[in-house]
Amino acid sequence: MTTLPRAVSVVGPAAGPGPPAIRRVGRRRRPSGEPPPLPRHLNASGKWWLALSGGVVVVWVVVWATDNVGWFDAADTAVLQAFERLRSPALTEVAEVAGVLATREAIYVLWLANLLPLIVFRRWRHLFVSIAVGLVVVNTGAGVAATLQRPRPYEVEIIGPWAGFSMPPLPVTVLAAFLLAIVYSLVPAGRKRTVCKWVVCGLLLVTALSRLYLGQDHPTDVAAGVILGVAVPLAAFRLLTPNDVYPVRYHRGRPAHLDVTGSRGAAIVRALEDQLGLLATQVEPFGLAGSGGSTPLRITVKAAGEGESCVFGKLYAATHVHSDRWYKLGRTLLYGRLEDEQPFHSVRRLVQYEDYVLHLFTSAGLPAPRPLGIVEITPEREYLLVTEFIAGAREIGDAEVDDDVIDQGLAVVRRMWEIGVAHRDIKPANLLVRDGRLVVIDTAFAEVRPSPWRQAVDLANMMLVLGLRTDAERVYRRARRQFSDEEIAEALAATRGLTMPSQLRRLLRQQGRDLHADFVRLLPYQLPPVRIQRWSWRRTGLTIATLVMLLLCAAVTADLLRSPL
Template identity: 75%
Template sequence: MAATTRAPTTPAPSTAAQQLARGQARRPDPPPIQRVRRRRRPSGEPPPLPRHLNASGKWWLALSGVVLVSVLVVVATRSVAFVDLVDTRVLQGIAGIRSPGLTQVAEVAGVLGTSRAIHVLWLLNIAVLAVFRRWRHLLIWVVVGILVVNVAATAAATLQRPRPYEVEVLGPWLGYSMPSLPMTVLATFLVSSLYSLVPAGRRRNTAKWLVGALLLVTAASRLYLAQDHPTDVVAGIVLGVAAPLAAFRMLTPNEVYPVRYRRGSPAHLDVTGARGEAITRALQDQLGVVATAVTPFGLAGSGGSTPLRITVKAEGDEESCIFGKLYAATHLRSDRWFKLGRTLLYGRLEDEKPYHSVRRLVQYEDYVLRLLSDSGLPVPHPLGIVEITPEREYLLVTEFMQGAREIGEADIDEAVIDQGLAVVRRMWEIGMAHRDIKPANLLVRDGTLFLIDSAFAEIRPSPWRQAVDLANMMLVLALRTDAPTVYARARLQFSDEEIAEAFAATRGLTMPSQLRRMLRAQGKDLHAAFLDLLPYRLPPVRIQRWTWRRVGLSLVTLVALLVTVGVVINLLGSPL
C-alpha cells in the first residue's frame, strides 16, 4: 500500500528519552559495601572449588593400571603357568565343598552375572535417567559402558585364556575368561548406577556397601561354579569399578552435578556445602567483600544460570546485599545445544554463535553490562567477575536491586511506560539489542524502571532484532495497563512506521516463553490489539531461513542419531 513509501516521521523524544540520552536519569547509588584487602592466589594453589579425584579413586585407577600392565606382560612373555597353577588350586579347594544344596544357592546367587539380568539393569538405568532428564549422567553411563565392554572383550580375545581346567564347570559360559566379561560389565553398571542414581552422602555410602556385597556374592557364585578363574574375577572387578568411578567423579562432580530428585531446573546449581564455601572465599579474595550468606534468588525467571542473593558486610555492623549470577560448564553446554536447536529449527534468527568457554560467556555479559551502564541506561551497577574454578565456574557480581519488583507485579503508570520505551530508544541509538525483554528482566522500584540480565544482548544487531525489542517491550508494558495507553505513549518516541515494523517482526516465536505464558494466562491477545491500533500493517517479516550451514548441520545431526541408535541396539543384543 502507499503507506510503505511515505517518508518516516520521527516524533520528538520524551523527557525520559532525553534524560537517558544525556545520562541524567540518575538512580540511587548501591548501598555501601565494606571492603577488605584482596588476595592474589599464588601459583600452584588450587582454586576455591578445585576438581579432584579422591584417594579411593586414585587407588582404583592404579589397580586398573596394574591389571592392564599385567595383561601386556603376559601377552609379551606368554608365561601364565604360575597364575594358572594358583587359580586351579583355589578352584579345586572350592570344588571340594560342593553339595547339591550349595550348588542351587550358587546358581541363584549368580543371577546378576547373567546376560538377561545385565540387559535389564542397562535398560532400567537408561529409563530412569531419561525420565529425570539427567542427560549428562546418561551420556557418561552409555559411553563408559560401551568403552569398558569393548576394552574387556578386546583384552579377553588378545589373551585367549581358556576356562578353568581340571575342575568341572557347572554354570554356563561363553568365550575366553580373562578378564571375566560378566563381572566387568556388572561392576561397571552397578558403579555407574551408584554415581548417577544415588544422591551423595549417607545414602551413597550405604549403597557402596550394597554394591560391594552384590559383587562379592556374584563373584563367589562364579568361582563356586568354576565359570571363571579367581584372577579373571579380580581383573574384571578392578576394570569395572575404576573406569566409571573415575569418569563420574571427574566429569560429574557432586558440587557441579548433584544427584537429586526434587523438581527444579538443571541450570540451578547447588550453592550449599563446598560450593557455597568456595563462593564466600573467592568473593573475599578477588573482590574484597565479606559474604555472610549465599542463597538462590529469582529462580523462576532464570533458566540459563544460577541467580544468587549474597549478603555482605557493610559499614559498621550493618549488612547489605549484592547480586550474583553463577555460570558453570553445564550452562555453556546448554547454551550450545540451545543455539544448535534454534539453528536446526528456524535457521538463524540472530547471532547464534556459541561461546567457546565459560570465561568468554561471563566476560561478554560483564562487558555489555558496563556498556549499557556507561550509556546511561538503568541497569544494575557492575561489580566484577569472580573465578570459582578456572574455565569451569565464574560468578558475575552486580548491584542487588533491593526493594524492586518484577514489572508484572508492580503498579505501572505513564512515567514507567515512558521509561521502558525510552530504554528501547536509547539502545537503538547506541546500537544495542537486549534480545530477552520479558517481565522477569524489567524491575520497578520507587517508580523507576530497571533493565536486568544482559546475557543475550547483542552489539550492532540487525534492524529486525531491534524491532523485536520494541514490540516485546510494548507487550510487557501492556500486561499491567492496556494496549491503547502503551501505543499512545509509544507514538511520542517512535514513528508509526517503526511500531508497525516491530509488530510485523514479532509473533509467538520471537517472544520470550515467560511473556507468552503471561499473555495466555491473562487471556488477552495483546499482539492483535496493537495491530488493530496501527494506521496500517506491514507484511510479516520472514523468520525461516534455509542456508547451506543449516542443511549440513541437519544432516550431521541425523547421521549421529542413527549411529547412536545402532550402537545401542548392537550393545543390547550382544551376549556376555
C-alpha cells in the first residue's frame, strides 16, 4: 500500500463539556462462596422433579439388581382391578377418546406442532433443545424398558392397544416430554405459562386415568413415565434456555436485548456498587435500534457533588457469544473467511477484548468513550462493560455534517491505519457528533493488526457514511487531503454489499441512490473488485461437516419417529 507523504493531524479526544465527577464509594470484594449478583439457579420445582427422577432411577436399579417386583405387582394389580370393576360400554368409549393424546399419530402431531413454529420464528436454541429432549427421552425410555422387561398387567383384561414392555410406558413418557417442551419453547413466561402448565397437568392426568381404565399400563409405570417425561425437559430448558437470557416473546425486538428489570436490574445496581463503587439510581435501555449484539444501557449514578450523572453500559451475555459464533460460521459457509478472525469462546473474553480496545483507542488519541471498568453479573454468563456516557451527542445520520466533521471521520481511519487497528463496524449508529466533534463508539468487533483488505473496507464505509449526509464529490475532495487516489480506489474496490453493515445498506437503499457508484465515477482510474467469496480447504471442510451433521440429524429424527409408541 502506498504511503502518504502528507502531514496528517492526529485525532484528539472529543471536545465539549465533560460529565460531572462521579461519586465513588468503597468497593466490596465478594467473599469466597458467596453467590454472584445474579446467580444461575434451578427453581424449587425443577429440583423436586429432578429429585423424583433420581428416586425413580434408584428404584429401577434396585429392581433390576434384585429381579423382584412382587409388591409392586400386587399394589398395581389391586388398583387396576378396581378400575376394571368400573368398566361399562359408555365409560370405555370415554376412556378411548380421553387417551387419544397417547396415540402415535397424536404424538407426531404434537412433535411437529412444536418444531414448525420454532423454525418459523427462528428460535433455534429452543429448537435444538426440543430435539435433544425428544431424543434423550425416547432413547432413555426405550433403553430402560428393554432392560427391565416388565410385562403388561396380569389378572386384568387389557382392552386398549399396547406394544412393547410396560416400564416406563413410552407413549406417556414421550407425551409428557413433548407437552412440556411446547410450554417452555412456545409460551412466554409468566401467567400464561403457569396456566399452560396446569393444562398439561390436566391432560396428563386424563391420559393416565384412561390408560389405567383400559388396563394398558401399571400405575407405577405411568408415574415413572410422567416423572421422567417432565424432569428431562424441565431441567433442559431451565438450564440451557433460561428465560432471563432466552425469553420467549412474539413482539418486535431483537433477542440480543435482555430485560434489565426485576432481579437482573437489582443485580446490576448491586454489582456496580460492589465492584466499581458506583451508586446507580436507574438502569434503562438506551439506543437499542442501533445495537444487535448487546444490550446498551444508560445508567444514572450519583455525582460527586449535588445531582446525578450518567455512565454507559453494554450488557453482554452468553447468548451474544453463541450468536456471534453461529453468525461467523454461517458467513464462512456462504462467503468464506473475510479476514483472519476467530470467534469468541466465552463472554468474559469478549468483554475483556472490548475493554482493551477502548483503552487502545483512547491512549492513541482516537475519539472514543473512556472505559470505566468491567462488572461481573453472573460468572461466565453475563458481564457489563461500563464506559463514559457521551451526553448531548447525536447519531451522525441525524447531525449536521460539515467539512470539519468529514475531516475528523477520515482522520479517524487514517489514525487507525497508523496504530494497526480496524473498527470493522463503521456505520451511522457507531459515529456520534457532539458540539461539532466526532466520537467513535462500539469497538466490540475491532481487530488488531487487520488485513490490508479490512483497513480498506473501513475507509470505504467511512466515506459512504459521510456521503449519506452530504454528497460523494464533497467527501472525495476532502478524502484526497489525507489519502492517495490509489488508497481510495482500493477501498472502493474492496467494499460492496456484503462488507457494509446492514444499517448502512438499509440507509443507502432508502435514499435511492448508488453512492458507491458516485464515488467510483470520481476516481481517475478504477481497480478491479477485490474478490470476497473464496473457496478454501477450511470452507470446504466446514461445508461437508455441516451437510453430514444435517443428514445425521435427519436420520436421528426419522429414527425417533419410527420408535415404538
